Structure formats: C-alpha cells, structure tokens
Amino acid sequence: MTEPRSVGPPARARLRAAGLTLPLVAFVGFSFLFPLGTMLSRSVYDPLVADALPETLALLEEWDGETLPGEPVFAAAARELETALGDRLAGRLGGRVNRVASGMRSVIVRGARAAAEAPAATARETLIAGDPAWGDPATWRAIRTAGERFTVRHYLRALDLDRDAGGSVVRQPEELRIYVPLLLRTLMVSGAVTLLCLLLGYPIAHLIANAPPRRARWLILLVLVPFWTSLLVRTTAWIVLLQTHGVVNSLLVALGIVADDGRIAMIYNMTGTLVAMTHVLLPFMVLPLYSVMRTIPPHFMRAASSLGANRRQSFFRVYWPLTLPGTAAGSLLVFILAIGYYITPALVGGSSGQLFSNMIAFHMQTSLNWGLAAALGGILFVAVGALYVVYDRLVGASSLRLG
Amino acid sequence: MPDDANYVEFKGVSKTYDGVTPVVDGLDLQVEKGEFLTLLGPSGSGKTTCLMMLAGFEAPTAGSIRVRGRPIGDLPPRKRGIGMVFQNYALFPHLTVGQNLSFPLEVRGVDPEHTRNRVARALGLVRLEGYENRKTTQLSGGQQQRVAIARALVFEPDLVLMDEPLGALDRRLREEMQYEIRRIQRTLGITCIYVTHDQQEAMVLSDRVAVFHDGRLQQIASPEGLYEEPMRNFVARFIGENNRLPGRIESIDGAVCDVRVGEALIQALRVVPAEVGDETTLSIRPERVKLAPEPGLYHNEFEAEVLDLTFLGDHLRVVVRLLGNDDFVVKIPNIVGHGAVIPGDRVRIGWTPTDCRALDHEPEAAPP
Structure with missing residues (x-):
C-alpha cells in the first residue's frame, strides 16, 4: 500500500510562493524604505543641540524672548558649553545654531572657550567677554530655536519661510528666497523636457509601431542603444558637441551663420540642461508610447478615413485619444525622472541650469546640512506623490502602460 | 450620366504586391445600382483586395475602377462616399455608440440637431434604439456588428462594402444577421458589395455572386445560376457538393458531347469550348443521380458498388464506386418506398445528360 502523498493546502502553497518574495522585500526595506525613513526623519528630528544644552534649554522655556535672560540661564549655558568644548562638540553645536542665524558659529565657540579658559565674576560677563553677541537676545532666540528636538524649521527653510521674533511664520525677504523659485524652475524644466520628449518621441514611436517587424526590431534597438553607454559618457558627448569651441559652434562658424566671436552658449546653462535631459529621457517616452501604438490596429485609421475623416481628423479624434494611456504613462515617467534629475544638470547645467536635486546634493555634500537636504527631499517626494494623485484622478493609474 | 447597370465598374483591374504574383488578375466586373453582389472565394483568392481597391485602401497596379460613371483612382477613401x-x-x-455613429457626420460638419436625428434613425434601422450612451466594449458581438453597419450607413452612402462582417459571429447569430443585412439593404435600396468565403451566406444574401479563385473571376451569376449551371470546374466544386469524373472528349454533337471515362462513354453537356480529344472534368450533382432507375430511362446508366451509407434525416447519402472512382456520391430523398441498400450491394445508377456538365479539366488541385 502506498502512503497517499500529502498535498499541501493551497493556502500553504500561496504562503510558500509569497515567501519567495521575502528577499526582495528585505532588500527593498533595507535599501530603500530604511534610508528613506531615516532621511525623512532627519528633516524633522535634530537632537544635537537639545542633547548638548538640556538645562539651558529648559530654563529658556520660561524666558520671554525679548529681554536678556537671567544669570541662571547664563550659568547653565556656560557650564554646558564648557562640557561641550571638552567633548569636542562646540564646533558642531555652533554649526547647528549657525543654520538658524548666520554668524552664530563663532559666537558659540568663543563663548565656550571663554567659559573654559577665562571665567569672570558672573557667567553673563564671561560669555559677553567671549563674544559681545551673547548680550543680544537674538543669540538666545537662535539657541532656543536650534534646541528644538522635533522641528519644522528645515521645512520652513525649504519653503523659504522663517519665524519672526514673535514666532509666527513669515516669508523670507525676497533676496533670500531660493528654494521655492528653484522648485518652480525644476517643475518648469521637467515640464519642458516632458513636452520635448513627447514631440520628439511620438513620431518615432509611431514609426516603430507601424514598421515591418524586422525594421521595428532595429529601430527599437536604436532607441535602446543609449542605455548601453554610461550616462556620464552620453552627457559628456553633449559637452563635446555644444561647448563654445565644440562641434556645433565650429560648424556654424564654418558655415558663416555665426561670427567667430559670437559663438552661442549652448552648454553650462539651461539650454544644455534641456538638451541633455531630453536626450537621456527620450527612451522612457518612446517605449510606453510604442507599446500602446502597437496595439492600435490599422483598420481603425482606415475606418476613420472611410467614414470621411481627413488625416487631421483621423489623428486627433481617433489615433491620439487611443494613444493617451501611453502618452500619459510616458509623460508621467519622464516628468518624475526629470524632477529628481541630478547628474546631467550638475555636469552641463552651469549655474543657471541647476535643479532641485543639485541643491539637495549641495546640502548633503558641501554644507552638510542634512536636515535641510532631507526636508528638500521630502518636498520633492510630496510633489511627485501629488502629481501621481492628480494623474490618477485625471487618467486613472490603471490605464498606465509602461511598455 | 450615372449608368445604373454600370454603377460600379472594374475594367482590366490587376493588383500585385511583389510585381510578379498577381493577387487580382485582369478583373472585369459591373455592379448594378441597388444590387447585392457577393464576392465569394477561398482566402487568398483576391476578393478582399478588390474590395480594398474599391474603398481606396489599395491602388490597382493596372486597370481602372469607376463608381457612378466616374473614375475614382485619384480620390482618397474619405471622398469616395x-x-x-x-x-x-x-x-x-x-x-460611445452614439459618438461612433455621429463621427462620420461631425467630420462632414453636419449640425448637432441633424446629427442626433440621423444617429437615432440609424440605430432604429439596426434595432438598437436607445443604445447611444453605451460603450462599444459593453456590447455583444452581434450588437457591435449592428453598430458597425449603422455607422457605415449613417452618412447615407448609396454604396456599402462589407468585408466578411459576420465572420466572428456564431452560426445562429450569423443567420439572424444575414436576414437583417438583406432587410436593411432592400429597405434603403442601396448597392451592397459583400465579401465572404461562406458559400451558404453568399447564396442567402445575394442577387448575384462573383466567384473568385487565384485572383481571377471564375463566374458571376445568380445563386441558382451558379449552382445549376457552373461554367467552371472550380465553381462546381466550390458551390454545393458535386461529383467529378475526369475524362476525354470522344465526339461532339452540338451542345452535347460524349466523354470517355475509363471503359464507359458518358453523354454530357458541352459547357466550355473544347475539341475532340481534349481532357475534361464531368460535374454531376449528387441529388440528380437516380438510384436504380427504370431501365432505359437515362442515357447514362452504370453499375456501381455501394461503399457507404449515411442517414441524414431528410436524405440518404450513398457513396458508391463508379468507373474506378471511390467517392461518387448519390443523395436519395428520404421518401416512402426508397429502395433500401446496404454496403456491398451492386446497384444501377443513372442521370440525364443535361445534369452532367463537361467542364474544363483541372489537374487534381486541392479542393477548397
């Protein structure tokens, strides 16, 4: 007699199948969700000052913010600054406060040194002797703001907002507004790149979709070839082509279209960013469009013309609406990629062609203000999310055809 | 000047895609106004290409097509009406259904009020009143078919082409739609050119049927004409069932000829121009063959061996071996008193010379 082989219940089989995705889930969690979470938490959580000056900050809570705080506050500050100096924290502490009000780094560091090396009769005199700014309530306001453990100030900065002395939110003076104009510029550039990709990609996709299979394979290959070369190489190629003494300018000069001293600046500015980004992102437009166009049978266009439509009518009333899912998918894809694009603008954008991501990179790598970088990233994240929601409302995410 | 007899006229029309193989070869065809003409043929016979050339989606390689007396070679499809x-x-x-139907009217600039009326009328014609706001994807195959017909009619063309419109429907629906199409065509008095590979459909619908084979028009005639008087071997084979006996013409006497098939001499109608000694194929409809006829009644009378017998309700289908052919079919109507036969019986069968047509000889080609 043979033992009946035990057949696992379907639920168990499903569980096992789901188990196969665990490595991916773990990978995504480890490499995406965890960094994203810590990064975003940095934008609202900054414990350094709060940990270094707990007593001072506790005393400052009862302070009115207008007059100079009393001696106990100065005493606590002097003591904690001295400790911070001993722990080699004074510089970083100063850096944090400096982000709230510029010039504070040296105030903090000098105060700490004075507290450690030249104590006077009172703590107040000690600190003011270290730096006269300690006699200014603004310094204490900056310390109080920097001492917030959970804070929205990075987001305020990222939106070009600030708190005035009374603590209410106001817009930065116009000359200090950087991030909102930059975000708007980034959205505009992304929109322009999307439009350019659509204008260039639509005919190509149509050509491929209606070519005989052999030729279509070749054309698809040509669309994909750029993916085989490094992004850096492709971008650098544009530098070779577009720079002042590059191929295009030299050709224009040789043809007499442009004077030798009137060479056109096509790179290291917005033009360079637009051209290079359109080139890099074009395949992301072509492929979804192609996949949708391939499914549109030619007899639809025949039907339209047999019903009396001319070419324009056939296109706008029949073909274009049928390609909308591909157009929308390609545009969404290109726009989202463009809005976060970093390397191309960094290489060919010059100073006028920098985008939002370049500012994030600047705060990550140069100014080391990770809180602000995180807040900027958070804003970008929300912008893309909002875009997706709008798209879903208008077109319906279920109609996305990504190829 | 529109000439009703030559409402649509193909004159020497040929079409080739590769410059060598003709898809349509020297087609001459006239369609009368108000006629229902079916182009019938197996796939690859050139019938759809003819339709596409008429609609303007293909251009003839040679020859000309006229509609309503005017050459249409230079007109794009949308201007052919x-x-x-x-x-x-x-x-x-x-x-939606309504938008599909108003499409041809809107591109012609018909005002919205007229458009609405005409769309409603067209939907009424195909019995889909009130379906304006349905999505076409929510309709059944038969309903989609009706909408497609309504859309082709809504701008009131007097010539309508149909390219195997019922191919995707199941049999019952197909029969229902055949009736509908015929009714609509008669009601509106429009000229209709219809393409199908289904001979039964062609018989049901058409005033005349044009049979295509290998890019050539084989015969054009009424359904009865095609069945009763096929002029070519292919037509006899394609329309209905028939028995074919290959032979050689021994003698000719006016419209009648004697054909040698094996040992026997069969008297037949001489249909195609042929000389004594030419090879020919005899075509005899199975229901015209009489089993055990009164002796001396038929000129053509032979002994055959019953091989197989199938009861099909209204008739019996008997396969016999005749003159060396193993697949000669005889249909006997199921009426009281038919002589019962069983396989192995030797029987006499006979038919009149008028039911036996000497057609062109075709080397044994694969039947359709």
Whole structure:
C-alpha cells in the first residue's frame, strides 16, 4: 500500500510562493524604505543641540524672548558649553545654531572657550567677554530655536519661510528666497523636457509601431542603444558637441551663420540642461508610447478615413485619444525622472541650469546640512506623490502602460 | 450620366504586391445600382483586395475602377462616399455608440440637431434604439456588428462594402444577421458589395455572386445560376457538393458531347469550348443521380458498388464506386418506398445528360 502523498493546502502553497518574495522585500526595506525613513526623519528630528544644552534649554522655556535672560540661564549655558568644548562638540553645536542665524558659529565657540579658559565674576560677563553677541537676545532666540528636538524649521527653510521674533511664520525677504523659485524652475524644466520628449518621441514611436517587424526590431534597438553607454559618457558627448569651441559652434562658424566671436552658449546653462535631459529621457517616452501604438490596429485609421475623416481628423479624434494611456504613462515617467534629475544638470547645467536635486546634493555634500537636504527631499517626494494623485484622478493609474 | 447597370465598374483591374504574383488578375466586373453582389472565394483568392481597391485602401497596379460613371483612382477613401463595414467592426473603443455613429457626420460638419436625428434613425434601422450612451466594449458581438453597419450607413452612402462582417459571429447569430443585412439593404435600396468565403451566406444574401479563385473571376451569376449551371470546374466544386469524373472528349454533337471515362462513354453537356480529344472534368450533382432507375430511362446508366451509407434525416447519402472512382456520391430523398441498400450491394445508377456538365479539366488541385 502506498502512503497517499500529502498535498499541501493551497493556502500553504500561496504562503510558500509569497515567501519567495521575502528577499526582495528585505532588500527593498533595507535599501530603500530604511534610508528613506531615516532621511525623512532627519528633516524633522535634530537632537544635537537639545542633547548638548538640556538645562539651558529648559530654563529658556520660561524666558520671554525679548529681554536678556537671567544669570541662571547664563550659568547653565556656560557650564554646558564648557562640557561641550571638552567633548569636542562646540564646533558642531555652533554649526547647528549657525543654520538658524548666520554668524552664530563663532559666537558659540568663543563663548565656550571663554567659559573654559577665562571665567569672570558672573557667567553673563564671561560669555559677553567671549563674544559681545551673547548680550543680544537674538543669540538666545537662535539657541532656543536650534534646541528644538522635533522641528519644522528645515521645512520652513525649504519653503523659504522663517519665524519672526514673535514666532509666527513669515516669508523670507525676497533676496533670500531660493528654494521655492528653484522648485518652480525644476517643475518648469521637467515640464519642458516632458513636452520635448513627447514631440520628439511620438513620431518615432509611431514609426516603430507601424514598421515591418524586422525594421521595428532595429529601430527599437536604436532607441535602446543609449542605455548601453554610461550616462556620464552620453552627457559628456553633449559637452563635446555644444561647448563654445565644440562641434556645433565650429560648424556654424564654418558655415558663416555665426561670427567667430559670437559663438552661442549652448552648454553650462539651461539650454544644455534641456538638451541633455531630453536626450537621456527620450527612451522612457518612446517605449510606453510604442507599446500602446502597437496595439492600435490599422483598420481603425482606415475606418476613420472611410467614414470621411481627413488625416487631421483621423489623428486627433481617433489615433491620439487611443494613444493617451501611453502618452500619459510616458509623460508621467519622464516628468518624475526629470524632477529628481541630478547628474546631467550638475555636469552641463552651469549655474543657471541647476535643479532641485543639485541643491539637495549641495546640502548633503558641501554644507552638510542634512536636515535641510532631507526636508528638500521630502518636498520633492510630496510633489511627485501629488502629481501621481492628480494623474490618477485625471487618467486613472490603471490605464498606465509602461511598455 | 450615372449608368445604373454600370454603377460600379472594374475594367482590366490587376493588383500585385511583389510585381510578379498577381493577387487580382485582369478583373472585369459591373455592379448594378441597388444590387447585392457577393464576392465569394477561398482566402487568398483576391476578393478582399478588390474590395480594398474599391474603398481606396489599395491602388490597382493596372486597370481602372469607376463608381457612378466616374473614375475614382485619384480620390482618397474619405471622398469616395462609400460606407464600409470591416471584418472586426473597427468600432472606436474610446467612443460611445452614439459618438461612433455621429463621427462620420461631425467630420462632414453636419449640425448637432441633424446629427442626433440621423444617429437615432440609424440605430432604429439596426434595432438598437436607445443604445447611444453605451460603450462599444459593453456590447455583444452581434450588437457591435449592428453598430458597425449603422455607422457605415449613417452618412447615407448609396454604396456599402462589407468585408466578411459576420465572420466572428456564431452560426445562429450569423443567420439572424444575414436576414437583417438583406432587410436593411432592400429597405434603403442601396448597392451592397459583400465579401465572404461562406458559400451558404453568399447564396442567402445575394442577387448575384462573383466567384473568385487565384485572383481571377471564375463566374458571376445568380445563386441558382451558379449552382445549376457552373461554367467552371472550380465553381462546381466550390458551390454545393458535386461529383467529378475526369475524362476525354470522344465526339461532339452540338451542345452535347460524349466523354470517355475509363471503359464507359458518358453523354454530357458541352459547357466550355473544347475539341475532340481534349481532357475534361464531368460535374454531376449528387441529388440528380437516380438510384436504380427504370431501365432505359437515362442515357447514362452504370453499375456501381455501394461503399457507404449515411442517414441524414431528410436524405440518404450513398457513396458508391463508379468507373474506378471511390467517392461518387448519390443523395436519395428520404421518401416512402426508397429502395433500401446496404454496403456491398451492386446497384444501377443513372442521370440525364443535361445534369452532367463537361467542364474544363483541372489537374487534381486541392479542393477548397
């Protein structure tokens, strides 16, 4: 007699199948969700000052913010600054406060040194002797703001907002507004790149979709070839082509279209960013469009013309609406990629062609203000999310055809 | 000047895609106004290409096509004023039924009020009143077919082309739609050119049927004419069932000839011009063959061996061996008193010379 082989219940089989995705889930969690979470938490959580000056900050809570705080506050500050100096924290502490009000780094560091090396009769005199700014309530306001453990100030900065002395939110003076104009510029550039990709990609996709299979394979290959070369190489190629003494300018000069001293600046500015980004992102437009166009049978266009439509009518009333899912998918894809694009603008954008991501990179790598970088990233994240929601409302995410 | 007898005229029309193989070869064809003409043939016979050339989606390599007395070679499809029903309906999936129907009117600049009326009328014609706001994807195959027909008619063309419109429907629906199409065509008095590979459909629908084979028009005649008087071997084979006996013409006497088939001499109608000694193929309809006829009644009378017998309700189908052919079919109507036979019996069968047509000889080609 043979033992009946035990057949696992379907639920168990499903569980096992789901188990196969665990490595991916773990990978995504480890490499995406965890960094994203810590990064975003940095934008609202900054414990350094709060940990270094707990007593001072506790005393400052009862302070009115207008007059100079009393001696106990100065005493606590002097003591904690001295400790911070001993722990080699004074510089970083100063850096944090400096982000709230510029010039504070040296105030903090000098105060700490004075507290450690030249104590006077009172703590107040000690600190003011270290730096006269300690006699200014603004310094204490900056310390109080920097001492917030959970804070929205990075987001305020990222939106070009600030708190005035009374603590209410106001817009930065116009000359200090950087991030909102930059975000708007980034959205505009992304929109322009999307439009350019659509204008260039639509005919190509149509050509491929209606070519005989052999030729279509070749054309698809040509669309994909750029993916085989490094992004850096492709971008650098544009530098070779577009720079002042590059191929295009030299050709224009040789043809007499442009004077030798009137060479056109096509790179290291917005033009360079637009051209290079359109080139890099074009395949992301072509492929979804192609996949949708391939499914549109030619007899639809025949039907339209047999019903009396001319070419324009056939296109706008029949073909274009049928390609909308591909157009929308390609545009969404290109726009989202463009809005976060970093390397191309960094290489060919010059100073006028920098985008939002370049500012994030600047705060990550140069100014080391990770809180602000995180807040900027958070804003970008929300912008893309909002875009997706709008798209879903208008077109319906279920109609996305990504190829 | 529109000449009703030559409403649509193909004159020496040929079409080749590769410059060598003709898809349509020297077609001459006239369609009368108000006529229902079916182009019938197996796939690859050139019938759809003819339709596409008429609609303007293909250009003839040679020859000319005239519609309403005017050459249409230079007109794009949209200016030919021809309604077209496509094989897979080609309803626009992003538009509702009403929008699909108003499409041809809107591109012609018909005002909205007229458009609404004409759309409603067209839907009434195909019995889909009130379906304006349905999505075409929510309709059944038969309903989609009706919408496609309504759309081809809504701009009131007097010539409508249909390219195997019922191919995707099941049999019952197909029969129902055949009746509908015929009714609509008669009601409106329009000229209709219809393409199918289904001979039964062609018989049911058409005033005349044009049989195509290998890019050539084989015969054009009424359904009865095609069945009773096939002029070519292919037509006899393609329309209905028939028995074919290859032989050689021994003698000719006016419209009648004697044909040598094996040992026997069969008297037949001489249909194609042929000389004594030419090879020919005799075509005899199975229901015209009489089993055990009164002796001396038929000129053609032979002994055969019953091989197989099938009871089909209204008739019996008997396969016999005759003159060396193993697949000679005789249909006997199931009426009281038919002589019962069983396989192995030797029987006499006979037929009149007028039911036996000497057609062109075709080397044994694969039947359709």
